[in-house]
Amino acid sequence: MNYNIALLRGDGIGPEIVDSACEVLTKVGEIYGHTFNFTPYLIGGAALDACGIPLPEETVKGCKESDSVLLGAVGGPKWDTLPGNMRPEKALLGIRSALGLYTNIRPAKLFSAMADACLLRRDVAERGVNIVMIRELTGGIYFGERGRRDGKYGPEAYDTECYSEMEIERIAHVAFRTAMLRNKRVVSIDKANVLESSRLWRATVHRIAKQYPEVECTDMLVDNAAMQLIKDPAQFDVIVTTNMFGDILSDECSQITGSIGLLPSASLGDTTCGMYEPIHGSAPDIAGQNKANPIATVLSAAMMLRYSFGLEKEAVAIETAIENVLNDGWRTGDILGASDATPLSCTEMTAKILEYIK
Ligand code: NAD
Numbered sequence: 483m484n485y486n487i488a489l490l491r492g493d494g495i496g497p498e499i500v501d502s503a504c505e506v507l508t509k510v511g512e513i514y515g516h517t518f519n520f521t522p523y524l525i526g527g528a529a530l531d532a533c534g535i536p537l538p539e540e541t542v543k544g545c546k547e548s549d550s551v552l553l554g555a556v557g558g559p560k561w562d563t564l565p566g567n568m569r570p571e572k573a574l575l576g577i578r579s580a581l582g583l584y585t586n587i588r589p590a591k592l593f594s595a596m597a598d599a600c601l602l603r604r605d606v607a608e609r610g611v612n613i614v615m616i617r618e619l620t621g622g623i624y625f626g627e628r629g630r631r632d633g634k635y636g637p638e639a640y641d642t643e644c645y646s647e648m649e650i651e652r653i654a655h656v657a658f659r660t661a662m663l664r665n666k667r668v669v670s671i672d673k674a675n676v677l678e679s680s681r682l683w684r685a686t687v688h689r690i691a692k693q694y695p696e697v698e699c700t701d702m703l704v705d706n707a708a709m710q711l712i713k714d715p716a717q718f719d720v721i722v723t724t725n726m727f728g729d730i731l732s733d734e735c736s737q738i739t740g741s742i743g744l745l746p747s748a749s750l751g752d753t754t755c756g757m758y759e760p761i762h763g764s765a766p767d768i769a770g771q772n773k774a775n776p777i778a779t780v781l782s783a784a785m786m787l788r789y790s791f792g793l794e795k796e797a798v799a800i801e802t803a804i805e806n807v808l809n810d811g812w813r814t815g816d817i818l819g820a821s822d823a824t825p826l827s828c829t830e831m832t833a834k835i836l837e838y839i840k
Contacts (some may be wrong), residue, residue: 483515483516483517483791484516484517484519485516485517485518485519485549485550485791486519486521486547486548486549486550487507487518487519487520487521487548487549487550487551487552487786488521488522488523488541488544488545488547488548488550488551488552489504489520489521489522489523489551489552490522490523490524490525490526490541490545490551490552490553490554490577491522491525491528491554492525492526492527492528492553492554492555492556492557492570492764493526493527493528493554493555493556493557493558493570493764493766493769494554494555494557494558494763494764494765494766494769495554495555495764495765495768495769495774495828496526496553496554496555496556496764497554498554498769498770498772498774498776498828499554499555499760499774499775499776499778499779499828500552500553500554500779502776502779502780502828502829502831502832502835503552503776503779503780503782503783504518504520504552505832505836506780506783506800506832506835506836506839507783507787509836509839510787510796510799510800510839513799513839513840514793514795514796514799516793516796521544521548523538523540523541523544523545524538524540524541525537525541525553525556525570525573525577526555526556526557526561526570526571526573526574526764527556527557527558527560527561527570529541529570529573530561530564530568530570535568536556536568536569536570536571536572536573536576537572537573537576537577537580541573541577542576542577542580545577545580545581545755545757546580546581546755548755549754549755549790549791550754550755550756550757550758550786550790550791551577551581551755551756551757551758552757552758552759552779552782552783552786553574553577553757553758553759554759554760554764554779555759555760555762555763555764555765556570556571556573556574556763556764557569557570557571557763557764557766558570558764558766558769559766566628575624575625577757578619578620578749578757579620579625581749581751581755581757582620582751582752582753583619583620583749583750583751583756583757584618584619584620584621584649584652584653584750584751585616585617585618585619585652585653585656585749585750585751586615586616586617586618586619586728586747586748586749587614587615587616587656587660587747587748587749587750587785587789588614588615588616588617588728588732588735588745588746588747588761589613589614589615589745589746589785590611590612590613590614590615590732590735590736590738590739590745591611591612591613591739592607592610592611592612592738592739592740593739593740593744593805593808593809594809595805595808595809595811596739596740596744596808596817596819598819598820598821599740599741599817599818599819600738600739600740601737601738602712602715602738606713606714606715606716607738609714609715609716610716611715611716611735611738611739612719613715613718613719613720613721613735614660614664614719614720614721615720615721615723615728615731615732615735616653616656616657616660616720616721616722616723616728617723617724617725617727617728617729617732618645618649618650618653618722618723618724618725618728619725619749620649620725621644621645621646621649621724621725622643622644622645622679622724622725622726623641623642623643623724623725623726624725624726624729625644625725626641626642626643626644627640627641627642627644628640628641628642643677643679643724643726644679645679645682645683645724647682647686650682650683650686650687651686651689651690653722654670654686654687654690654691654722655690656722656750657670657687657720657721657722658690658691658693658694658697658699659694660720661694661697661719661720662694662696662697664719664720665719666696666697666698666719667697667698667700667718667719667720668687668691668697668698668699668700668719668720668721668722669699669700669701669702669707669718669719669720669721669722670683670684670687670699670700670701670702670721670722670723671701671702671703671704671707671721671722671723671724671727671731672684672701672702672703672704672723672724672727673703673704673705673727674701674703675703679724680724683724684701687699687701687722704723704727704731707721707723707727707731708730708731708734711731711734711735711738712734712738715735715738732745732747732761733761736761736762740817740819741775741816741817742760742761742762742778742816743760743762743774743775743777743778743814743816743817744775744777744778744781744817745760745761745762745778745781746758746759746760746761746778746779746780746781746782746784746785747759747760747761747782747785748782748785748786748789750789754789754790754791755790756786756789756790758782758783758785758786758790759779759782760778760779760781760782761778762778772827772828772829773814773815773825773827773828774814774828775814775815775816775817775828775831776814776828776831776832776835777804777814777831777835780800780804780832780835781800781801781804783800784796784797784798784800784801785797787800799839799840800835800839802838802840803835803838803839803840804835804838806838807831807834807835807838811823812826812831812834813825813826814826814827814828814831
């Protein structure tokens with residue numbers, strides 16, 4: 483089969499890690515008889531530099547016409563002082579919205595070989611971490627009304643959290659369907675003791691839960707959830723939460739699984755065309771130094787094979803290769819932990835993964 487993939491390399495380490503994932507996809511294609519065609523488009527700071535806007539129309543059109551989208555990361559200090567609507571990060575919200583990608587799936591699994599890089603106490607880590615976080619992606623405070631105004635005490639700024647029942651219903655269905663394929667437990671995370679939008683969130687999730695009687699559905703306030711993820715991550719199976727809470731808690735998950743350089747994500751809507759990206763940012767501190775860990779992006783490519791193309795055994799081939807690379811002790815700098823091994827560069831880690839793909 484032939485698959486057309488739009489590449490949004492973006493900024494910082496984006497180009498390095500996306501190129502790694504393309505090499506891995508090409509190798510998988512050679513082994514399993516598929517052709518992956520890659521077409522690059524500009525996004526973020528790179529697009530600002532080239533054409534003055536963070537999300538050119540050509541990029542949106544190219545992504546819409548592709549079978550799937552692979553994104554590196556956007557942003558960096560060079561563009562940090564631009565006004566909000568011209569910032570590279572604005573392009574992320576724009577492309578997610580343009581493609582109707584309201585679901586963000588973020589698996590957080592502690593590879594057994596990574597126990598040393600995990601910041602949790604060993605006995606807590608040994609109980610295991612295998613969480614799928616379902617984050618709502620096109621609503622909530624990141625998309626609500628915002629602005630500046632003159633307030634009682636002078637200039638003030640505001641952002642608005644707003645969720646419709648429809649937005650909550652569709653993400654709840656994704657969470658329950660995901661749980662049905664796993665351990666049938668959903669924890670819905672909100673701030674219903676304070677926020678009205680959270681009270682609607684909670685009531686709606688419970689209404690949808692009635693359609694999935696086999697799934698146990700419980701609620702957790704976000705402040706408690708931040709604590710429970712550290713105290714006992716093994717208690718979680720599927721988490722469903724809002725755009726902002728999911729953004730923050732998934733970074734926390736990265737530290738209980740070893741490194742942010744290991745965690746992939748899939749953003750999906752109602753069609754098979756999804757967008758796949760690591761959960762980390764453009765890491766300006768290590769950009770251009772060949773130090774980035776490509777694993778999160780390569781695992782994102784595996785999610786693309788599974789969710790957009792239905793290529794399960796090809797996805798497993800990539801995931802198994804990475805697990806074996808880690809089991810054999812190969813590490814990039816961010817996952818060295820207490821090991822005194824020499825860290826691999828981004829290109830060396832990519833070569834290792836290619837070598838292990840069967
Ligand atoms: P970051 O995720 O880029 O980096 C945080 C830390 O993790 C840094 O020390 C970095 O070196 C390290 N790190 C991240 N990815 C790594 C990898 N693959 N391998 C090894 N180490 C890695 O977060 P930040 O520093 O807060 O943000 C930097 C820029 O990225 C900002 O402009 C921010 O807005 C942007 N950002 C973009 C996205 C996105 O494109 N999806 C997401 C988050 C942040």
